[in-house]
């Protein structure tokens with residue numbers, strides 16, 4: 110096979126984006142505002158400031174500026190592991206015997222092993238600039254906590270991480286990476302916070318959830334002088350920082366005159382997907398181009414495909430603002446799926462609005478099918494993918510196989526968000542044939558919907 114396109118498309122350091130792209134500026138239907146849970150009024154920067162850094166609160170509410178400059182210090186940090194390569198999956202194409210052209214944007218080339226570092230460094234930077242002592246956060250699978258620990262170590266900020274208990278137990282090495290970078294790691298729900306004690310009492314033996322770890326981290330931030338809370342997904346500011354993924358992808362594709370037909374990403378809280386697709390959605394919104402965009406979620410936590418589009422709490426303890434999003438209800442605790450990063454009950458309000466407006470599609474996949482794809486990908490492309498990323502691999506492979514059947518030469522781009530070296534317990538379950546698929550019943554979902562706040566619109 111002649112290879113007119115290189116196996117890996119690398120950009121120059123000088124091609125690293127200088128601005129993040131704020132897709133809200135071009136959306137006709139803006140995401141609904143965050144509401145104060147007490148007054149049900151839209152949150153202002155002032156309302157958000159006790160919890161978030163001021164600059165990040167401003168970014169959270171900014172729906173008018175399409176381009177937000179990336180501070181030089183953050184760009185310099187990005188240069189340690191970016192621009193990230195866009196890879197032509199020649200080996201996978203051959204394996205699948207497909208006429209489709211498959212590309213993936215690889216975000217696993219840093220110690221945290223995922224795209225999360227893109228936002229961690231930005232959030233830590235603004236906290237440092239504001240003169241804070243430290244930050245608190247939650248982590249699911251551990252990637253966000255690891256990324257934040259790295260960013261905080263770099264900027265000499267204190268870092269306190271509440272880690273979802275199931276991951277804390279399944280992934281002791283993640284915990285140790287965080288501690289190596291100087292973070293304090295506590296399993297959640299813990300007995301250290303009021304909300305943690307309450308959840309433990311209500312659901313004895315719970316393995317925790319992101320929603321519940323968020324409540325604990327927020328409580329820890331507001332209870333300590335000089336601390337703020339940071340979140341690694343879901344928020345509009347996080348999607349904004351993650352647009353370096355999509356902007357680099359666009360530059361790399363443009364360099365070789367490649368036009369994707371289809372863009373695929375896994376969706377937990379929606380940050381990598383939002384970051385990858387925002388510049389392409391921008392083209393769609395401005396009428397410049399059209400793409401098929403697919404969000405992939407686990408069948409065990411199907412917020413877009415089976416959730417309700419309504420105002421809901423972002424956390425189990427109901428201390429955060431209300432967001433209008435596709436949600437399974439803040440009380441929904443998904444089964445112990447191995448893709449910890451996809452176990453969140455809700456979805457970014459930007460992604461939710463785009464999905465509601467038909468600009469993107471969503472599908473679910475079951476975890477054994479995901480690991481089959483992960484194993485095939487590892488064997489042919491070499492990279493050992495994270496279980497979360499493998500959701501996108503599964504659908505990219507399925508779409509490429511459809512092309513084999515129809516003969517269509519579609520160009521497929523998917524986000525390979527990270528590596529799976531810390532997910533070997535999950536791989537072990539799969540290799541031993543002990544992995545099960547769990548899909549919540551309608552009755553289970555209805556039960557959790559029933560507890561959602563009754564807010565109009």
Ligand SMILES: *Cc1c(COP(=O)(O)O)cnc(C)c1O
Pocket residue numbers: 222223224225250252253341342343375376377378379380381382450451495497498526527528
């Ligand atoms: C956290 C994580 C995800 C899911 O989070 P999003 O905010 O939806 O992007 C996906 N892949 C990896 C490797 C992750 O660490």
